[in-house]
Amino acid sequence: MDDSTPRAVTMRDVAQAAGVSVSTVSHVVNNKKGARIGKDAWERVQRAIQELGYRPNAMAKDLVKGRSRFIGLVADVIASTPFAGQIIRGAQDEAWRHGYVLLVANTEGNEAAETEAIAMMLEHKVRGVLYSAWYHREVELPAGLSETDCVLVNCFASGSDVPAVVPDEVAGGREATRMLLAAGHRRIGFINTTTPSPAHDGRLEGYRQALADAGVPFDPALVVDARPEQEGGFDAVGPLLAQEVTGVFCHNDRVAMGVYDGVRELGRRVPEDLAVVGFDNQEVIAAHLRPPLSTVALPHYELGQVGVRVLLGLDAAADDGRVVVACPPVHRSSVSITAPA
C-alpha cells in the first residue's frame, strides 16, 4: 500500500463551497452559542459539509477543550478467555452511551507494556482509566494511575481508596449451594480452587452460609481444593462419591466439565448419581455439556458497564470503595428436581 492519503477536506473548502467565511463555518461546526448566522447560510454550510464529506478534526476540538472523549481500559489478558472480552463490551457500550470512546490496551502481564499503555492514555488526556483483571484478584495500582481518575474492575487494591467494581463471590457461592439444597440435597460437596483468591474465600463463605441457613451442618471432609481446570474436577469425583455426596458445587464450569467425565468413567450419571453446579456460565461449555450445566454467572459485561458508570460519577461506590455486582443463578439440567434416595 502506498503511504499517500487523499488531501483531507478542510474548513476552507467548505467555506468556499458555501460562499461564507471560514469563521462562519467554524461557528456552525462548533455549534457556537451567540454567533449570529442566518438560517440560509447555516443550511448552505451544512449542505457543503455533507457534499464534500468534511470531517471536523476531533483531536483539534478535544485539544481546545483540554480533555478528550476517551476512556482508557487496561486489561491484563484478553487472548485466552472470553471474560475480558465481555468486560470490554460492557465498558464500551456504556462509554458510547455517554459520548465516550474506549481506548483499549492489553498488557498480557507485561509491566513495561502496562506502563507504556498508561502513559499513552495520559498523553491523550483520557477522561479516566479502567484497570481490569480477567479473574477477580488483588492488584498493585500502577504509579501512573494516580494522575487521573481510575476505577478498578474485577480487581481491588488494598489500602487504596480507588473504587473497585467486583463480583459478589459470597452471594454467588450461596446461590450455587442453594440450587442443590432446593433440589433436596443434604450431602453437598464443594470442589474449590487451589488458587488463593477472593473467589476461593468468598464462594466457600457463601457455601457455608447457605448450609447454615438450611440447617445443614458444615462438614470439612466434603470440601476439596483442586486445580481449577477439567483435570481437577475429574480427580475429585472418586473421593467425593466415597463421602456419599449426592450433589457437588464446582469452583468453575471447567471443573464441572471434568466432574462429568469422572462420573462417566465410574459408570455413573449426572444428575441421577451426582447433581452438579458450576460457576462462570462460560457459554461454549456450560450450555453444551450433556446434560446442560446449571451454574452461576460471573457478570463480566456488568462489571465493565458499572466500571464506566462509577468513573463518570453516575454510580457511587460504598464507603469502603467497593461496588459489588450480583452473580445470578442459571438453571439448566444438571441438578435433579427431586433428591436421590
Next chain:
Amino acid sequence: MDDSTPRAVTMRDVAQAAGVSVSTVSHVVNNKKGARIGKDAWERVQRAIQELGYRPNAMAKDLVKGRSRFIGLVADVIASTPFAGQIIRGAQDEAWRHGYVLLVANTEGNEAAETEAIAMMLEHKVRGVLYSAWYHREVELPAGLSETDCVLVNCFASGSDVPAVVPDEVAGGREATRMLLAAGHRRIGFINTTTPSPAHDGRLEGYRQALADAGVPFDPALVVDARPEQEGGFDAVGPLLAQEVTGVFCHNDRVAMGVYDGVRELGRRVPEDLAVVGFDNQEVIAAHLRPPLSTVALPHYELGQVGVRVLLGLDAAADDGRVVVACPPVHRSSVSITAPA
C-alpha cells in the same frame, strides 16, 4: 467522584523550573532539529520534565503532523468467543512494535454502531482501519472505509481490491485429514458445518485433496453436515460408526467435544474405537478433553498481526488481494498411532 482534575503541568512550569525559555522547552520536547541548545540547558529541561511529571500533549503533537498514531480495529463480536480477543492481541502487539496504538471498537453486528465507530476513527485521523470478523466470512465493506486505508481481517469483500488476511482453510483441512491418514486410517469421516462459509468449502476441499494424495477414494457417504456445536457432533456419531468409519475430522473443537460424548454414550472409546481430529485449537476445550484433542489451530493472533503489517505496507498482499495465513496441526492424544483392525 468529583469532576475536577489537578491542574496539568505545563511547558511554562518546566521552563520556570529549568530556568530557560518556553521555546527552549518546546525544542527539547519536540526534539527539534537545528535548534541550538547547550548540553547543560538540555539536561536541566529533561530533569524538570522528570521532576514535575510533565506530559507533552500527544493530541497537539499529532495535530501538527496532521495524522495520529492510531490504528482502528472494528470487530463484529468480542464477547462470546476468545477468537476476537486473539485477533485484537495480535494486532495490538504488532501496532505497538511500530509506534501505533490500537483503537478498538466492537459493534456486535449493530450497523449504526459500526457507522459511528468508523466515523469516530476517521475523525481521529487514524493511520488506517482493520475490519475484522470473528469467523471467516464475506462482508460488505462499510462506506466510510473508502476514506482511509483499510485491511480486512478474517473476512473478505468480493469485487473489492481491499487486502484481505484470511486463514488457509484448504491447507488446514488437508492437515487435519493427514493426521488421520498418517495413523493408518482409510475410512475417514468428515463432520462439516451446515453454515455455508469459506470454512465449509475450504476444509472439504482440503479433506478431498488429502484423500486423493493418499490414494483413498472420496466417499460422499462419509461426509455429513451438522450444526457446528457439541450437539451436532453428538448426533453424527451413530451414522458414521454405521459406515465403519475409524477416524473422524470435525469442523471444530466443539463438534469434536460432542463426538466424544456420542462415542461414550455408545460404550465406545476415543481413540481406540474412533480417532478424532478437531479444528480451532480452542484452549479451554481442546487441551482438556479426555483424551486431549488433536486439532488444527486457527491462527487468530497471526491474522491480527499480519493485518497490521499489511496496513503499514510491511507485508504485501497477493495479486488477488488475499494474504493467507497457515493453520498448523496440534498433535495431542485423540488419534491412535496404529490403525484399528
